Amino acid sequence: MATGESASPSNFIRNIIDEHNQSGRFGGKVVTRFPPEPNGYLHIGHAKSICLNFGLAASYGGSCHLRFDDTNPAKEEQEYLDSIIEDVRWLGFDWGEHLYYASNYFDQLYEFAIKLINDGKAYVDDLSAQEIRAHRGTLTQPGIDSPYRGRGVDENLDLFQRMKAGEFPDGSRVLRAKIDMAHPNMVMRDPTLYRIRRAIHHRTGDKWCIYPMYDFTHCISDSIEGITHSICTLEFEDNRVLYDWMLDQLGIYHPQQIEFARLNLEFAVMSKRKLLELVKENYVDGWDDPRMPTIRGMRRRGYTPASLRLFCERIGVGKKESWIDMYWLEKAVRDDLNDKAPRVMGVLDPIKVVITNYPEDAEEVFEAPYYPDDPPAMGHRDVPFCRELYIEREDFMEDPPKKFWRMAPGQEVRLRWAYLVTCQEVVKDSQGEIVELRCTYDPETRGGWAPDDRKVKGTLHWVSARHGLGVQVRLYDRLFSMANPGAFKDRDYKEFLNPESKVLMPQAVVEPSLKDAAPGSCYQFERKGFFCADPVDSAPGRPVFNRVVTLRDSWAKILEQQKREAGRLEREARKTKKKAKKE
Numbered sequence: 132m133a134t135g136e137s138a139s140p141s142n143f144i145r146n147i148i149d150e151h152n153q154s155g156r157f158g159g160k161v162v163t164r165f166p167p168e169p170n171g172y173l174h175i176g177h178a179k180s181i182c183l184n185f186g187l188a189a190s191y192g193g194s195c196h197l198r199f200d201d202t203n204p205a206k207e208e209q210e211y212l213d214s215i216i217e218d219v220r221w222l223g224f225d226w227g228e229h230l231y232y233a234s235n236y237f238d239q240l241y242e243f244a245i246k247l248i249n250d251g252k253a254y255v256d257d258l259s260a261q262e263i264r265a266h267r268g269t270l271t272q273p274g275i276d277s278p279y280r281g282r283g284v285d286e287n288l289d290l291f292q293r294m295k296a297g298e299f300p301d302g303s304r305v306l307r308a309k310i311d312m313a314h315p316n317m318v319m320r321d322p323t324l325y326r327i328r329r330a331i332h333h334r335t336g337d338k339w340c341i342y343p344m345y346d347f348t349h350c351i352s353d354s355i356e357g358i359t360h361s362i363c364t365l366e367f368e369d370n371r372v373l374y375d376w377m378l379d380q381l382g383i384y385h386p387q388q389i390e391f392a393r394l395n396l397e398f399a400v401m402s403k404r405k406l407l408e409l410v411k412e413n414y415v416d417g418w419d420d421p422r423m424p425t426i427r428g429m430r431r432r433g434y435t436p437a438s439l440r441l442f443c444e445r446i447g448v449g450k451k452e453s454w455i456d457m458y459w460l461e462k463a464v465r466d467d468l469n470d471k472a473p474r475v476m477g478v479l480d481p482i483k484v485v486i487t488n489y490p491e492d493a494e495e496v497f498e499a500p501y502y503p504d505d506p507p508a509m510g511h512r513d514v515p516f517c518r519e520l521y522i523e524r525e526d527f528m529e530d531p532p533k534k535f536w537r538m539a540p541g542q543e544v545r546l547r548w549a550y551l552v553t554c555q556e557v558v559k560d561s562q563g564e565i566v567e568l569r570c571t572y573d574p575e576t577r578g579g580w581a582p583d584d585r586k587v588k589g590t591l592h593w594v595s596a597r598h599g600l601g602v603q604v605r606l607y608d609r610l611f612s613m614a615n616p617g618a619f620k621d622r623d624y625k626e627f628l629n630p631e632s633k634v635l636m637p638q639a640v641v642e643p644s645l646k647d648a649a650p651g652s653c654y655q656f657e658r659k660g661f662f663c664a665d666p667v668d669s670a671p672g673r674p675v676f677n678r679v680v681t682l683r684d685s686w687a688k689i690l691e692q693q694k695r696e697a698g699r700l701e702r703e704a705r706k707t708k709k710k711a712k713k714e
């Protein structure tokens with residue numbers, strides 16, 4: 132099982148567990164769980180929770196359960212369930228025999244509800260959902276008791292059993308806990324425990340027409356499974372009182388709920404509703420679109436499980452809401468791939484180079500290391516060379532500024548692993564567009580070695596025109612060009628989609644060694660970034676490459692600018708508000 136990549140740093144949750152282990156509260160046991168609702172694909176936020184829960188269990192020698200919180204049949208699907216299983220496994224975690232479903236506990240949950248009714252702690256309410264909401268009160272005003280709150284135990288039992296038997300229409304009645312309608316914590320104002328909903332459940336079929344609510348199901352599921360530390364995100368902080376109340380009323384085993392700050396990632400959206408919308412309305416090419424913050428998308432893009440774990444470990448866990456710059460995710464990907472990805476050459480936007488003093492029919496092969504920092508680590512591949520080559524269009528300038536070390540008329544440059552060459556002539560078409568560069572090479576510089584007396588600052592990547600493999604390359608970038616696309620109340624987050632998040636490079640050519648690149652394998656195209664052979668679109672002998680990440684961050688300046696602008700807008704809004712107040 133994967134744990135952290137290094138010794139896990141201490142955090143507030145570990146401190147709590149350490150205290151429990153010292154006091155013997157759970158007998159030294161650590162049992163955590165990851166409880167997804169199968170109503171969507173997992174995203175990087177879920178990965179944080181997965182790494183946390185599985186990581187804690189692993190480092191304390193405990194176990195982590197995978198439990199599907201499948202109590203809402205209307206929104207849940209087998210497709211999502213299967214994908215969650217696959218994604219958690221892909222991330223490198225193993226729940227062993229501990230795969231559970233909240234729906235497995237439906238019978239027990241029902242019995243617990245009966246117990247609450249018998250103890251006078253739950254009642255059947257005939258108010259509509261709307262009326263219940265209206266009776267709830269506000270943060271400053273107490274709620275109002277439902278007229279059905281005083282029902283006797285027998286009547287409640289009878290009605291609840293008949294709810295289960297299907298005698299009442301959907302939404303006509305609910306079972307509620309009887310706590311306190313004036314409780315300062317709104318969660319405690321007689322929360323709903325069961326509702327009537329006729330829907331086919333993916334596991335229990337049509338056996339049930341009443342379904343338990345989250346707050347009722349979750350604590351009991353934790354209890355049944357002997358979870359020690361029930362770790363959830365901060366928005367459940369208010370629900371902890373109810374979690375504790377419920378288990379105390381039922382008098383059953385009582386885990387400790389602990390809340391942590393969820394992951395918010397800049398330049399992304401993570402709400403399931405928004406992700407679904409992006410997919411359904413074809414803003415992206417499906418759940419596994421390489422630009423999506425889903426595990427699927429990242430996997431297809433070429434992010435590795437280790438890089439996601441590294442990212443989660445580096446951002447840590449805390450109690451304060453915060454936003455993480457996408458830079459950190461991309462950095463983790465770079466850091467991980469840097470040690471793993473073989474270096475190769477690919478020209479994305481080619482321009483032809485003709486070596487005029489190189490014989491027409493000649494060709495030769497250079498043995499180039501896949502990993503120049505440590506050649507034995509990854510071995511070598513053959514890179515063929517001939518009279519006609521491609522280099523990157525942006526690596527040539529006819530009228531270069533000072534300190535342009537790449538190719539320019541009369542300026543000697545190195546072709547990586549091959550020779551030193553000098554551009555002698557620029558050939559243009561009738562529109563003035565450069566179509567060919569005519570160069571000479573120095574045969575004395577085989578392997579790219581520069582004699583002592585020659586300063587050659589530029590080294591360019593290249594591909595033999597005769598041997599190169601034309602491939603489809605897709606340059607992926609951040610899906611949004613705004614750090615916080617969901618932050619503006621009067622603007623739709625889709626307005627901030629980055630129009631350049633997917634750029635096709637139809638002319639790209641790569642060195643022939645990539646012909647058999649295994650789908651899913653990652654390379655560094657020297658000077659251009661990390662690229663991954665798309666696991667879906669690649670065919671034997673015809674890889675399609677996705678850019679995983681650039682070699683350097685190019686967003687820092689943009690983010691800086693946006694933050695300044697956001698600050699300005701905020702100040703302006705405050706001023707306007709102040710002014711409006713005065714008037």
Ligand code: ATP
Pocket residue numbers: 165166167168169170175176177179180362363364392393394395401403
């Ligand atoms: P919803 O409950 O609105 O459907 P959700 O994202 O909470 O959406 P769940 O399937 O309930 O989806 O999430 C499973 C687990 O993942 C929960 O324990 C939740 O706390 C955790 N989780 C979800 N989003 C994040 C996030 N952004 N950061 C950290 N943990 C998250």
Ligand code: MG
Pocket residue numbers: 168
């Ligand atoms: Mg949730």
